[in-house]
Structure formats: structure tokens, C-alpha cells
Amino acid sequence: MNPIDAPIDTFNYMVLGYAVILGCVVLYIASLALRFRHLRREFEVYESIARDETDEPNR
Amino acid sequence: MEPMPKQLKILNWLTIALVAVGLYLTIWYAPREAIMGDVQRVFYFHVSAGWAGALAFLVAALSGALFLIRRERRWDRVAMASVEIGVVFTFINIVSGSIWARPIWNTWWTWDPRLVTATIMELVYLAYFMLRQGVDDPDRRARFAAVYSILGFLSVPLTFLSIRFFRSIHPVFFGAGDALSAGMEGPRMWVVFIFSLLTFSFIYGTFLWHRLRLQELSERLEILKMKLLSHES
Numbered sequence: 001m002n003p004i005d006a007p008i009d010t011f012n013y014m015v016l017g018y019a020v021i022l023g024c025v026v027l028y029i030a031s032l033a034l035r036f037r038h039l040r041r042e043f044e045v046y047e048s049i050a051r052d053e054t055d056e057p058n059r
Numbered sequence: 060m061e062p063m064p065k066q067l068k069i070l071n072w073l074t075i076a077l078v079a080v081g082l083y084l085t086i087w088y089a090p091r092e093a094i095m096g097d098v099q100r101v102f103y104f105h106v107s108a109g110w111a112g113a114l115a116f117l118v119a120a121l122s123g124a125l126f127l128i129r130r131e132r133r134w135d136r137v138a139m140a141s142v143e144i145g146v147v148f149t150f151i152n153i154v155s156g157s158i159w160a161r162p163i164w165n166t167w168w169t170w171d172p173r174l175v176t177a178t179i180m181e182l183v184y185l186a187y188f189m190l191r192q193g194v195d196d197p198d199r200r201a202r203f204a205a206v207y208s209i210l211g212f213l214s215v216p217l218t219f220l221s222i223r224f225f226r227s228i229h230p231v232f233f234g235a236g237d238a239l240s241a242g243m244e245g246p247r248m249w250v251v252f253i254f255s256l257l258t259f260s261f262i263y264g265t266f267l268w269h270r271l272r273l274q275e276l277s278e279r280l281e282i283l284k285m286k287l288l289s290h291e292s
Contacts, residue, residue, distance in 0.1 A: 007091060007095065007096035008096050009097075013159070013161060014098045014101055016158050017104075017155050018082075020151070021101075021151050021155050024150065024154070025151070025262070028144075028266070032270065036269075036276065039276045039280055043279065
């Protein structure tokens with residue numbers, strides 16, 4: 001094939017494109033997981049406080 | 060806190076499998092485009108991300124309408140979750156398009172109608188969160204956000220049709236019989252493209268379910284905090 005007829009070499013841009021797409025998806029998953037973990041921890045703390053408060057009048 | 064439902068676990072694995080197969084198809088199965096070369100493969104996920112973003116904004120608008128009709132808080136939750144995911148997909152769409160444009164148009168960015176309207180759409184939906192942050196009363200917030208998500212949806216068809224209404228260098232993919240300008244030649248490419256659309260629809264569904272669980276937990280935490288505060292006072 002005549003080099004002038006060959007497709008241009010855009011392999012690096014393809015790699016960059018997929019890296020960005022998958023990177024954004026992974027970042028969003030990480031953000032969901034982190035927010036979920038943070039909220040669950042906070043929920044457990046408040047739940048234990050609520051439990052202590054309901055136990056206190058019985059003492 | 061309830062454990063993750065079995066159906067969601069299945070959906071997680073199904074989506075992961077679809078992404079893996081989708082990557083295989085786009086990189087190895089789809090033929091190399093004759094003029095653009097390998098970068099044309101970005102198109103499969105670029106268009107699919109745009110599709111998933113539009114789907115997310117449609118779901119948000121429909122949920123907003125359902126909230127206004129039924130006044131059930133769960134529709135506000137769906138709308139909010141869907142807008143957040145739509146913003147992520149639209150961002151992916153814009154950035155991957157820019158990467159494709161660099162070797163093909165010889166620029167990262169040009170003031171093309173499609174690029175401009177897509178960016179405006181992204182900004183419109185980012186403003187949705189500013190609106191939510193700015194209203195304290197939950198009922199008013201949900202009502203305002205519902206109306207905004209319906210009005211904001213006008214930016215979606217505007218983005219889709221912009222390259223048909225105005226002179227544009229962006230390839231016209233659907234309807235104009237000009238898919239060749241996007242490098243879509245031969246049935247293999249169409250199979251990969253349709254599979255990518257399906258994959259991104261599943262990613263959207265999976266994200267939505269997880270985001271809704273997150274929102275439910277957040278609301279339960281708020282209720283618990285309010286209970287403790289009222290107990291103290």
C-alpha cells in the first residue's frame with residue numbers, strides 16, 4: 001500500500017480516549033462507594049447514639 | 060442497613076461483563092476505519108455516552124413530571140440521581156469527542172453548534188444542583204427541581220438537532236444517511252455500535268440503582284438526626 005493511502009496513525013488518541021472514558025466511569029464508581037461508606041459510618045454512629053438514648057431512661 | 064439486593068448484584072456483574080465484551084468488540088472485532096484509523100473506535104463509546112446522558116435527562120424530566128402529578132418524594136429522588144449520572148455521561152461524551160477531534164479536525168475544540176449546545180446542556184444540568192443547594196425547604200426544592208428538570212430537557216433535543224439546524228462539521232449519525240462521515244462502514248461496525256449503546260444503557264441502569272440506594276441512606280440519616288435533635292430539645 002502506498003503510504004499516502006494508509007490510514008493516519010491515531011492509535012495514541014484511541015488509547016487516550018478509552019483511558020479517559022474508563023477513568024471517568026471508575027472515578028464515578030469510586031465516588032459512589034466513598035459516599036456510601038461515609039454515610040453508612042455516620043448512620044451507624046447516630047444509630048448507636050439513638051440506642052444509648054433509648055436505653056438510658058430504663059437504667 | 061439492608062444488604063445489596065441480589066438483583067443488583069446480578070446487574071453489577073452483567074454490566075461488568077457487557078463492558079468487557081464491549082471493549083473487546085470495539086478494539087479487536089470492529090475493523091480499523093480506512094481514513095481516521097484507530098481513533099474512530101472512540102466513536103462507539105463517545106456516541107453511547109451521549110445516548111446514556113440523553114436517556115438520563117429524559118428519565119429526570121419524566122420523574123420530575125411524575126413528582127408534580129403525584130407528589131411522591133421517590134420521583135424527586137429518581138430525577139436527582141438521574142441528572143447526576145447524566146452529567147457524568149455528558150462529560151464523558153464531550154471529552155472523548157474532543158480527543159477524537161484532535162487528530163481528525165486538528166483541534167481539541169471548535170465553536171461548532173454540536174459542541175456548543177452539548178456544553179450548554181452540561182451547564183444547564185450542573186445548574187440543577189445549584190438550584191437544589193439554594194432551596195432549604197425540601198418540598199419547594201423538589202417542586203422547583205422537577206420544573207427545572209422538565210424545562211432543562213429542552214436542551215437535549217436542541218443538542219441532538221443542532222447539527223441539522225445549523226451548518227456544522229460534526230458528523231451526522233442518524234437520519235441523514237451520512238453515517239459514513241463518522242467512519243461507519245460495514246455491518247461489523249454497526250453491530251459494535253448497537254452493542255455499545257446497549258452496554259451504556261446497562262451502565263446507566265446500574266448507576267441509577269446504586270445512586271438511589273445512596274440517596275435513600277442519606278435521607279434515612281437525616282431523619283435519624285432530626286429524631287435525635289427533637290429528643291434532645
